[in-house]
Amino acid sequence: MRVFVTGATGFIGSAVVDELLGAGHQVLGLARSDTGAAALTAAGANVHRGDLQDLDSLKDGARETDGTIHCAFIHDFAKFAENGQIDKRAIEAMGDALEGTNKPFIVTSGTGLVAPGTVVTEDMRSTNPHVPRVSEQVGLAYASRGVRAMAIRLPQVHGKKGKAGLISYLVEAARKKGVAAYAGDGSERWAAAHVLDVARVYKLALEKGMADGVYHAVGEEGVPMSQTTEIIAHAVGVPVVSIKKEEAGEYFGPLAMFAGLDMPASSALTQQRLGWTPKEIGLIADIGQPGYFTG
Template sequence: MRVFVTGATGFIGSRIVPELIGAGYQVLGLARSDAGARSLAAAGADVHRGDLEDLESVRSGAAASDAVLHVAFRHDWTKFAESCELDKRVIEATGAVLQGSSRPFIVSSGVGVAQGRAATEDDPPLSSPSFPRVSEATAITLWERGVHASVMRLPQVHDTEKQGLITPLISIARAKGVSAYIGDGHNRWPAAHVTDVARLYRLALDKFTAGARYHAVAEEGVPLKDIATVIGRGLNVPVVSIAPEQAQEHFGFLGFFAGRDAHISSAQTRAKLGWKPTGPDLLTDLGNMRYTQV
């Protein structure tokens, strides 16, 4: 099976590519630069030159493949709404190519689905004017048109170099001179090591089920106070609590996320796909970072 992977040279995608190749899949990776093309070729993948903004390159990559993993997302937080709109267009363009076939299409999204309890794969996606990402909602419209799509909901995916939203949280702590959390800091963010997430994408493709939602969650929720404490130790700055009404001013774009309690279960995903995360936990990776290089 030939699999077209968007974001193939990115943080998660670059781990998915060798995972798929090692399992016997042929990979066609989207690359927008010469360096990206070289890294894909070195990994044993076929190179498809293009860019998310070039929808024709996305469509031709999907047309040339037996399955598509959409992993790419432009993480420009200063233009988040524009990035979300681009993501929607890419998903729609890919779905138009795959419609009328049984070719698998795995769409990446986030785990912002509930607060205050362990959200499951059955919970609907987060809907909020403050959070314009509609990856999953767009995938749902494709299901309704007969596209064989499923959704991979991602938490804070980490190693010792990147940690999802925690990476900009570290930058804010460095700039502000304090590592902050909101209130008592008991609200939680789910997490998973990047190698475990890459393996889950492969398992979801191995056992593909159209209409499925999967939670790539190894840790159901790590308290923000614990995260802030490890960051403070790494940067050698004070760890402080701030009031909820100060969140937007202190955290900027992260203010929407910083106080959310995202307790996420992956029990269904583990049972259906036989996924058993084995990578280091989030606080271990944060503790082993080289903070002078972040």
């Protein structure tokens, strides 16, 4: 299968590209720069120039291939609402191009804000009107328009030095503030997964996922923030402190919306439906390795 991948040079997207190529698929990767294009070529993929705001380029990439995987997102939480709308328009452009083709179209969303405080499952749908990222709702709407539309929800993804989802931003906050903080008692849990396990979910969903299907690329249901914060403190060389939830805005900045949230998630249905089993190293063991967070 020839697959169009957005975000193909990013942390997760590049792992997806490698997984697809290793399984015998061909990849057409979106690249917005010469550096990105060179990286894709070196990986063995073909290059499609453009970016998330070049809607004609996105439509062409989707039309020219047998399936589309949308991994790209602008991760600037200070502009979360604006970037959510850019993502929405990009998904609509690709979805419109795919209408009536029954081609696979995978969009990316997250497990965290579906239903905080509950172990989120694949059968629970995201309905929170206050979450700026609406990729799941917009993408899955194309399942009723002749597209094999699916969504993959991601937890905190680790597996490459310096990369660990929102945890990477917490490391930077610890460096700036001189303390590693968690809100409340630190018992809230964040689901996690290794990037190589995540990449396999994308491949399996592409090959045999069902229209309107939601899949969880979750390796660990929930890792307590107290444990994660201890790792951050050790890596940065600062003490651990507990702060009140009302103080989260000052410490965490744009990430305050996630502070103190219990965000566990299950992948039991994904494992059953796709025949997937997570097998890579866990979050604490991985990010606790010397030098994982450097610089």
